[in-house]
Amino acid sequence: MAELRRPKGTRDFLPEEMERRRWLEGRFRDVAHLRGFREVSTPTFEHAELFTARSGPSIVESMYVFRDKSGRELALRPELTAPTMRLFVEGLLGAPKPLKLFYHGPCFRYEQPQKGRYREFWQFGAEILGARGAAGEVEAIELAHACLSSCGLRGFTLRIGHVGVLRRTLEAAGVYGDAQAPLMPLIDKRDTEGLRSALEAMGADARAVLDALSASGGREVLEKLPGSGLDEVLDGLEALGIRDYRVEPGIARGLDYYTGMVFEVDAPELGAEKQVCGGGSYALMELFGAEPVESVGFAIGFDRVLVALEAQGHSFPKKRLDYYIAHSGEGTRLEALRVLAALRAAGLSADIDIAGRSLSKALRHADAVGARRAVIIGEDELRKGSLAVKDLTTGEQREATLEELLRERPKSD
Ligand code: HAM
Numbered sequence: 001m002a003e004l005r006r007p008k009g010t011r012d013f014l015p016e017e018m019e020r021r022r023w024l025e026g027r028f029r030d031v032a033h034l035r036g037f038r039e040v041s042t043p044t045f046e047h048a049e050l051f052t053a054r055s056g057p058s059i060v061e062s063m064y065v066f067r068d069k070s071g072r073e074l075a076l077r078p079e080l081t082a083p084t085m086r087l088f089v090e091g092l093l094g095a096p097k098p099l100k101l102f103y104h105g106p107c108f109r110y111e112q113p114q115k116g117r118y119r120e121f122w123q124f125g126a127e128i129l130g131a132r133g134a135a136g137e138v139e140a141i142e143l144a145h146a147c148l149s150s151c152g153l154r155g156f157t158l159r160i161g162h163v164g165v166l167r168r169t170l171e172a173a174g175v176y177g178d179a180q181a182p183l184m185p186l187i188d189k190r191d192t193e194g195l196r197s198a199l200e201a202m203g204a205d206a207r208a209v210l211d212a213l214s215a216s217g218g219r220e221v222l223e224k225l226p227g228s229g230l231d232e233v234l235d236g237l238e239a240l241g242i243r244d245y246r247v248e249p250g251i252a253r254g255l256d257y258y259t260g261m262v263f264e265v266d267a268p269e270l271g272a273e274k275q276v277c278g279g280g281s282y283a284l285m286e287l288f289g290a291e292p293v294e295s296v297g298f299a300i301g302f303d304r305v306l307v308a309l310e311a312q313g314h315s316f317p318k319k320r321l322d323y324y325i326a327h328s329g330e331g332t333r334l335e336a337l338r339v340l341a342a343l344r345a346a347g348l349s350a351d352i353d354i355a356g357r358s359l360s361k362a363l364r365h366a367d368a369v370g371a372r373r374a375v376i377i378g379e380d381e382l383r384k385g386s387l388a389v390k391d392l393t394t395g396e397q398r399e400a401t402l403e404e405l406l407r408e409r410p411k412s413d
Pocket of ligand 1: 078079080081082109111116117118119120121122123125126127254255275276277278279280282296297298299300301302303304
């Protein structure tokens with residue numbers, strides 16, 4: 001029954017994992033809101049042309065493309081920048097700029113699945129439209145950096161480059177226009193030997209290119225990026241407290257729409273798929289026949305951040321049930337439901353035995369589902385008008401009235 005299993009490269013998320021995912025998403029959202037970004041959401045499928053027109057061959061080759069019953073060519077979105085630009089043109093052209101938008105949603109790429117690489121994966125990203133050059137770039141990089149540090153990810157590396165200068169470097173070595181396209185994936189994959197032979201086959205000055213692109217380091221590397229304007233970006237980042245960057249002229253990015261500053265973030269725990277974030281300044285407006293708007297953004301590989309946090313032994317907050325109600329049967333059922341309703345109305349999480357278990361089995365179940373406390377309602381308790389409350393962490397049991405319970409708040413872990 002292989003067909004009834006989930007498709008290759010997709011995942012189910014069990015409750016514990018969903019709690020981690022929701023927690024991480026919440027962190028990212030809070031960080032974005034604190035900086036004045038507002039959330040948008042676009043459809044999971046779009047006209048295929050939205051992506052084929054400007055995203056570049058590596059994305060197009062990995063796209064899920066299909067025809068609907070009217071013969072339209074559609075694609076599951078492989079990324080969210082082009083859809084966000086389309087959303088801007090269709091719904092936000094008149095909005096005050098700069099616009100600071102963020103999104104979180106599933107993307108689809110037909111790639112060979114491995115750890116950290118899936119066919120369905122989630123991106124959390126942001127796009128800034130209409131900001132001025134370096135100011136917008138600083139804001140985008142700072143948001144990405146703040147998202148990654150605020151969730152507790154340690155040891156990540158922020159690398160900054162400039163594809164405009166990279167293209168000029170290739171021109172200076174004798175490679176112009178479309179001839180640069182096959183070189184970009186080799187640069188992106190850091191395939192030095194592949195790049196050398198491709199450049200030599202073109203009769204280009206391979207040594208000059210490799211020398212310019214292999215640099216990596218602090219501000220001093222800016223001399224390999226003449227005219228990039230990145231010094232202003234670095235000044236801004238430093239003023240915001242971000243000093244852990246590296247300047248790398250050899251960042252090409254896997255998408256074709258970038259025009260200027262580009263950046264990537266790696267997390268060492270991830271091995272081959274170590275890139276947890278990528279972005280930069282780009283031009284996509286001409287795709288829609290609209291006026292050009294300065295645009296900069298990034299997307300974080302949400303799933304990869306989770307894998308890295310797990311590898312770092314991150315302690316994720318756990319959601320626990322405040323109360324589990326165990327009752328002795330028919331005679332106490334309605335009282336148990338009244339207590340349940342009162343606890344829930346007070347904003348406490350509470351669950352009740354609905355499997356007809358005996359008191360002792362219900363208590364074992366309460367333990368198994370990780371509840372903090374059990375409320376035991378037996379004939380005795382009903383007669384006395386009190387409740388027996390058992391702390392499931394310490395095993396202590398005491399008597400309390402419902403009013404007392406409603407006044408107390410179980411401590412979170
Ligand atoms: P990207 O580098 O193609 O950029 O993807 C962004 C991030 O998504 C990657 O750094 C990686 O963490 C994650 N990612 C990509 N493919 C997969 C996969 N198959 N499985 C798991 N994670 C993956 C973009 O998509 C651009 N739209 C980013 C951007 C926004 N540039 C400007 N604005």
